[in-house]
Amino acid sequence: MPSLEDDPFPSTPGKFKIDHRNHHPMNRHFHRCFSSTSTLFLWALFLIALTASYLSFQSFVDSGSRYLTASWGGIQWEKQLRNSALPHPPSSLSVLVTGAAGFVGTHVSLALKKRGDGVVGLDNFNSYYDPSLKKARKSLLSNHGIFVVEGDLNDVVLLQKLFDVVVFTHVMHLAAQAGVRYAMENPNSYVRSNIAGLVNLLEVCKSANPQPAVVWASSSSVYGLNEKVPFSESDRTDQPASLYAATKKAGEEITHTYNHIYGLSITGLRFFTVYGPWGRPDMAYFSFTRNILQGKPITVYRGKNRVDLARDFTYIDDIVKGCLGSLDTSGKSTGSGGKKKGAAPYRIFNLGNTSPVTVPTLVSILEKHLKVKAKKKVVEMPGNGDVPFTHANISSARSQLGYKPTTDLQTGLKKFVKWYLSYYGYNHGKPVN
Numbered sequence: 001m002p003s004l005e006d007d008p009f010p011s012t013p014g015k016f017k018i019d020h021r022n023h024h025p026m027n028r029h030f031h032r033c034f035s036s037t038s039t040l041f042l043w044a045l046f047l048i049a050l051t052a053s054y055l056s057f058q059s060f061v062d063s064g065s066r067y068l069t070a071s072w073g074g075i076q077w078e079k080q081l082r083n084s085a086l087p088h089p090p091s092s093l094s095v096l097v098t099g100a101a102g103f104v105g106t107h108v109s110l111a112l113k114k115r116g117d118g119v120v121g122l123d124n125f126n127s128y129y130d131p132s133l134k135k136a137r138k139s140l141l142s143n144h145g146i147f148v149v150e151g152d153l154n155d156v157v158l159l160q161k162l163f164d165v166v167v168f169t170h171v172m173h174l175a176a177q178a179g180v181r182y183a184m185e186n187p188n189s190y191v192r193s194n195i196a197g198l199v200n201l202l203e204v205c206k207s208a209n210p211q212p213a214v215v216w217a218s219s220s221s222v223y224g225l226n227e228k229v230p231f232s233e234s235d236r237t238d239q240p241a242s243l244y245a246a247t248k249k250a251g252e253e254i255t256h257t258y259n260h261i262y263g264l265s266i267t268g269l270r271f272f273t274v275y276g277p278w279g280r281p282d283m284a285y286f287s288f289t290r291n292i293l294q295g296k297p298i299t300v301y302r303g304k305n306r307v308d309l310a311r312d313f314t315y316i317d318d319i320v321k322g323c324l325g326s327l328d329t330s331g332k333s334t335g336s337g338g339k340k341k342g343a344a345p346y347r348i349f350n351l352g353n354t355s356p357v358t359v360p361t362l363v364s365i366l367e368k369h370l371k372v373k374a375k376k377k378v379v380e381m382p383g384n385g386d387v388p389f390t391h392a393n394i395s396s397a398r399s400q401l402g403y404k405p406t407t408d409l410q411t412g413l414k415k416f417v418k419w420y421l422s423y424y425g426y427n428h429g430k431p432v433n
């Protein structure tokens with residue numbers, strides 16, 4: 001480091017040699033000017049130094065507190081990651097499952113682990129719905145040797161660290177802000193998770209060496225106001241009815257660019273109203289069950305001209321088979337270190353049940369399994385993002401993934417109700433009126 005003596009522009013008054021022999025008034029003026037300029041200069045330097053030390057102190061405090069409060073990092077943590085990611089036999093997959101403490105994430109993680117694949121989960125345990133259910137799913141996963149990291153897709157340092165510690169062959173990206181109608185209440189959470197979070201994940205995947213193949217959850221809602229039934233993958237998806245649907249559609253376009261530019265293998269799965277044990281409390285079949293058991297009214301939406309709404313409800317075990325089939329047939333990403341080496345697969349599949357059921361029929365099946373009559377309040381569907389019906393054409397998934405749904409709504413809801421009663425009991429902690 002150069003010493004102050006070497007500095008060609010000395011900044012301290014002591015280092016400025018004043019020639020006392022020069023008494024010309026102009027020179028005196030010049031000296032006054034110059035000395036006040038150098039004082040100013042000094043003050044400026046002092047302030048800069050003060051600001052710099054304040055900022056570095058702040059960043060020291062920030063990183064210190066992050067280190068103290070971070071729920072990840074350390075040798076033990078890395079060991080857990082590696083163990084969880086280890087496939088048996090070694091030729092199997094090593095999968096990062098985002099949204100692992102979510103409904104679909106939990107089931108997919110368990111199925112992968114069961115057949116010998118290595119699995120690491122990632123979940124931010126947000127409070128969109130009861131986080132204690134997510135914690136319970138995490139315990140279930142932990143009992144099966146699956147480690148779930150608590151963290152967010154927008155924490156790029158964490159994402160990078162996961163890929164530094166483990167060589168993932170695949171990413172099953174299920175983390176998202178779900179829910180069609182909630183998008184009107186909290187639009188930014190959809191942008192944060194489904195757009196920004198997705199881009200962060202793809203950035204890390206494209207730079208990984210080797211790049212993993214990515215399978216991710218799109219949604220049947222991308223068909224929006226499309227009226228051609230059943231919905232085929234080639235049908236128009238440019239009329240979303242909700243911001244949720246718009247972010248999923250954007251995800252399809254975003255993943256396409258990462259496939260095109262960086263050679264990432266991408267498979268997008270359009271799920272059709274997935275239901276089953278360990279499900280999502282915000283969804284109709286779940287909240288109806290809770291309200292029916294608590295003797296509370298349920299609101300059943302109806303479409304224009306008193307037409308019942310219908311959904312292609314799809315049982316979780318069928319969806320899991322579709323996810324595993326997608327991972328197994330994904331093909332390799334072609335790039336490495338952010339450079340594309342050739343064309344990689346880009347696929348989109350409907351994963352539905354191919355037999356839509358109306359919402360009133362869903363309610364009557366629940367009444368039968370719960371042995372309780374629902375207090376129904378039928379109202380016209382509010383303009384809040386809902387679509388009147390969904391119906392999947394699954395011929396592509398059938399031929400390319402071997403996808404073949406086998407559970408009808410009667411059977412699937414019976415299994416859901418059995419789980420619900422064993423998990424919450426009859427009254428969900430509240431007395432029946």
Ligand SMILES: O=C(O)[C@H]1O[C@H](OP(=O)(O)OP(=O)(O)OC[C@H]2O[C@@H](n3ccc(=O)[nH]c3=O)[C@H](O)[C@@H]2O)[C@H](O)[C@@H](O)[C@@H]1O
Pocket residue numbers: 178179180218219220221222271272273274282283284285299300301302309310311359386
């Ligand atoms: O298939 C999909 O792509 C989407 O499926 C569901 O969305 P949705 O079909 O709206 O599922 P529910 O919220 O369970 O609603 C099912 C049906 O019940 C109706 N409903 C919902 C709530 C309610 O109080 N009353 C009511 O009649 C809805 O209008 C809808 O027709 C999921 O919530 C989305 O995350 C997913 O992406």
